[in-house]
Amino acid sequence: MKFYFESINEIFFMGGHGIYVWIVVIVLFTTLLLLILNFALRINRLVKEIKTFSQIKDN
Numbered sequence: 001m002k003f004y005f006e007s008i009n010e011i012f013f014m015g016g017h018g019i020y021v022w023i024v025v026i027v028l029f030t031t032l033l034l035l036i037l038n039f040a041l042r043i044n045r046l047v048k049e050i051k052t053f054s055q056i057k058d059n
Contacts, residue, residue, distance in 0.1 A: 005011045012018050 012022070014021055
């Protein structure tokens, strides 16, 4: 059993299983990116709500 690749072609195809591996990798990173983006947007929304509440309270 090999733990390395001898060419770029082997990295992409991985003995016929490459398409499945790369689909999973793409789905994984897309999901992680969307979760991080969602978290950042929720934090920004919360900060805006806190600022608005603070301004209303000061008046």
